[in-house]
Amino acid sequence: MTEGSSTIAMRKPCSYSSGSIKHLLNAKLANLYLAVLLVFVSSWADAHDLSSANARFVEGLDGLAVIPYMYLGAKHMMTGYDHLLYLVGVVFFLRRLKDVVLYVSLFTLGHSITLMGGVLLEWHVNASLIDAIIGLSVAYKAFENMNGFKQVFGCVINPKVAVLLFGFFHGLGLATKLQDLSLSADSLVINMLSFNVGVEIGQALGLACIVMILGRWRQCNSFQKQAFVANTVLMSLGFLLAGYQLSAYWWA
Amino acid sequence: MSTKTSQIEVFEASRSRILFGSLLALVLAAAILVAFILPAEFNRDPLGVGGILGISGLSQMATISVETVNKEDTAFHQNSVSFELLPFEFVEYKYALREGSSMVYHWAVTETSNGEARSVSFDFHGESQDTEAQDSEAYVESYSEGEGGRESGTFIAPFEGIHGWFWANHGSKSVTVTLQTAGFYTKSLEFRDGFVKKQIMK
Numbered sequence: 001m002t003e004g005s006s007t008i009a010m011r012k013p014c015s016y017s018s019g020s021i022k023h024l025l026n027a028k029l030a031n032l033y034l035a036v037l038l039v040f041v042s043s044w045a046d047a048h049d050l051s052s053a054n055a056r057f058v059e060g061l062d063g064l065a066v067i068p069y070m071y072l073g074a075k076h077m078m079t080g081y082d083h084l085l086y087l088v089g090v091v092f093f094l095r096r097l098k099d100v101v102l103y104v105s106l107f108t109l110g111h112s113i114t115l116m117g118g119v120l121l122e123w124h125v126n127a128s129l130i131d132a133i134i135g136l137s138v139a140y141k142a143f144e145n146m147n148g149f150k151q152v153f154g155c156v157i158n159p160k161v162a163v164l165l166f167g168f169f170h171g172l173g174l175a176t177k178l179q180d181l182s183l184s185a186d187s188l189v190i191n192m193l194s195f196n197v198g199v200e201i202g203q204a205l206g207l208a209c210i211v212m213i214l215g216r217w218r219q220c221n222s223f224q225k226q227a228f229v230a231n232t233v234l235m236s237l238g239f240l241l242a243g244y245q246l247s248a249y250w251w252a
Numbered sequence: 253m254s255t256k257t258s259q260i261e262v263f264e265a266s267r268s269r270i271l272f273g274s275l276l277a278l279v280l281a282a283a284i285l286v287a288f289i290l291p292a293e294f295n296r297d298p299l300g301v302g303g304i305l306g307i308s309g310l311s312q313m314a315t316i317s318v319e320t321v322n323k324e325d326t327a328f329h330q331n332s333v334s335f336e337l338l339p340f341e342f343v344e345y346k347y348a349l350r351e352g353s354s355m356v357y358h359w360a361v362t363e364t365s366n367g368e369a370r371s372v373s374f375d376f377h378g379e380s381q382d383t384e385a386q387d388s389e390a391y392v393e394s395y396s397e398g399e400g401g402r403e404s405g406t407f408i409a410p411f412e413g414i415h416g417w418f419w420a421n422h423g424s425k426s427v428t429v430t431l432q433t434a435g436f437y438t439k440s441l442e443f444r445d446g447f448v449k450k451q452i453m454k
Contacts, residue, residue: 143274151267228265232273239281244289251294 054181064187066194073198076177077206082134082241083170084206089141089234090163091211092227095218100211103163108203110167111174112196118175119192127176128249134173135245137166138238142231174199322408324353324436329453331440334362334430337372337421343429343444346379346416347437349409355435359417360402362428369401370427376403378415407435414441 054072077083090107094100118125140162143149150156178195217223265273291302292310302308335343347355361369375397381390393410396403409415419429442449 139277142277143270146265146270146273148270148274151265151270228269228273232277235274236277236280239278240284240289243281243285244293247285247290247294247296251296 065191069191069194070198070201072181073174073195073200074202074205075198076174077199077202082131082138082173083203084210085138085234085237085241086134086141086166086170087203087207088210088214089138089145089231091207091214092145092231092234100207103160104203104207106160106164107167107170108200110164111171111199114168114171115174115178115196115199116192118172119178119188123172123175124179125172125176126249127173127180128245128252130169130173130176132242132245132249133169134166135238135241135243137169138241139235140166140238142235142238145231145234146228322352322354326350326353326436326438327453328434329437330432330434332430332432333440333442334428335419335444336426336428337419338426339421339424341426342418342420343442344416344418345431345443346414346441347433347435348414348439348441349407349412349435349437351409351412353436354406354408355433355437356406357431357433357435358402358404359419359429359431362430363425370423370425371399371401372427372429373399373418373420373422374403375418376407376416377418378409378411378413380411380413416441 054075087104087107090103091100094103117123144157144159144162174195178192217226220226287299287301288305288307291297291305292307295309297303297308333345335345337343349355359374361372363370375394377392377394377397379390379392395407395415396405407415417431421427437453439450439452441451
């Protein structure tokens with residue numbers, strides 16, 4: 001126990017004024033941002049699958065539709081609790097902004113490659129199976145956060161490689177959602193890029209929210225104790241998502 | 253423990269704690285899946301919990317459709333009959349239909365005055381017995397009645413019996429009522445001037 005114990009000793013009770021978050025945004029702004037975001041997300045309540053009304057709307061569009069596809073990409077990401085849960089796992093113990101940017105960039109690289117590759121090469125992978133793997137990626141990340149690979153299996157899998165690989169699977173999931181919208185062949189590339197940009201915007205908004213909440217949580221003395229439980233819950237949610245999607249694959 | 257070289261701050265948890273936590277996560281997820289999600293979303297209820305909570309088949313609502321197809325095993329008939337009605341004459345014409353059997357009908361008065369079909373008094377009704385009933389359990393139900401020159405529709409018999417029209421000419425000139433039907437009736441009956449003319453449909 002070298003550095004860990006000293007950080008714990010230095011921790012103060014919950015307070016908004018300390019920690020690296022201060023450098024990102026001040027507390028009042030952050031509160032406002034969270035409130036606005038919650039309103040948006042709750043107003044989209046049901047909407048992980050791009051709803052059929054959305055699908056009909058974009059099907060009715062001919063040619064270029066940059067803003068609609070961008071909006072749908074952002075909406076899918078912000079209401080897609082599977083992607084958000086995975087991001088929670090990824091940034092759970094990342095305290096420095098530099099690391100957050102690094103890991104999220106790897107994730108973004110991974111999912112952008114397979115999103116565009118999947119659409120352009122017309123891979124029609126099963127959406128339920130991919131979503132099951134995405135669920136398992138959440139459980140994997142939680143297990144990694146528990147330091148499970150080292151403690152249980154005695155080996156460490158490079159977390160950067162893992163985040164890139166799971167990024168590929170998340171991208172395939174995004175591709176299936178975009179393919180559901182039956183893109184018209186003309187201006188396919190531009191519309192797909194718009195969707196991808198939207199995905200990144202949604203991811204940035206969601207991630208900002210996650211990083212801020214985690215940042216505050218880390219200021220609490222209880223964080224260290226709660227972290228294990230939180231990752232257990234995260235893992236359970238991942239398994240639940242995987243089980244749900246596998247059931248959908250077999251029986252729906 | 254977290255080190256300076258690692259970008260990820262991990263915490264020391266014992267092997268058994270990690271295994272216990274992971275197992276707990278798996279069991280929790282499996283329990284929620286089997287007890288709630290499978291019955292509610294996929295109409296599968298291995299534990300019977302969904303039935304107890306009344307959530308079984310919660311998402312099946314959309315697949316329960318209104319019956320749009322009503323299959324029949326009796327023969328299909330198409331008929332057209334006409335009745336000439338002198339002033340103050342009346343006629344009754346009925347079909348025998350089983351409960352749930354259907355027919356499509358259209359009747360109209362052929363004669364016109366000022367471009368509109370002449371009116372007759374009509375009463376579209378059904379009787380549970382096919383002859384003048386002495387039985388106390390016999391009953392009559394009226395479906396549509398009034399004055400008019402035509403009517404069309406689809407009819408599904410609410411009970412087994414004879415179902416059809418009473419037409420009366422209250423005008424001063426004779427009229428002809430023509431009835432066209434298609435459906436799954438087994439016989440027709442014409443009641444006129446105190447006699448009954450039966451016809452068994454082949």
